Amino acid sequence: MDEQTLDIFSAARARRDVGRIREAVAEVKAGDIARVLVRSPRYGLYAIEGAVRIGVGGQPLVGDVILATSAEIQRIDLGIAAPEPALSADVVDPSTLPHGTPVRVTFVTPTAATFAVTGPITAGNDRFLLVGSWIVADDRVIAPRVVSIERLDDVDLHEVNVPPLRSVLVDADA
Known part of the structure; x- marks a missing residue:
């Protein structure tokens, strides 16, 4: 991901680019x-990169984000390089x-092939760590679909781009 895109995470809220999204x-x-x-109240500001596929209802999606229907989408960029796993990155202990x-x-x-999600790790009163809506770790064990995790120490996340801790319904019998 280029520096200009990473800078979005350091800035306060920007306006949705509705025209660019429609195009x-x-x-x-x-x-x-x-x-x-x-931008999600539950997952904060995150970017998902990957190949566009057509879902069951004929809607284009990237990862699990339906492009044509989400009011949470802030921007869509086309023609970027395909995401590659950071195989040279240090192994990160969740x-x-x-x-x-x-x-x-x-x-x-x-179904979604290779894709990357960039954003803040979110935690809650459960055992899961997520980025966007995707599970990164379950009880400190890296999730099976994760190929690489890069810690972006150079990115200074603006506080409005990090959501509060996720609330989770807990089973009364647990």
């Missing part, structure tokens, strides 16, 4: 590589990733 949705096709910037730590995590799934 991207109108021209995007399956197989294009895209970056989608999402217990060293407190809530709000900026990371870039590369995932591989059978």
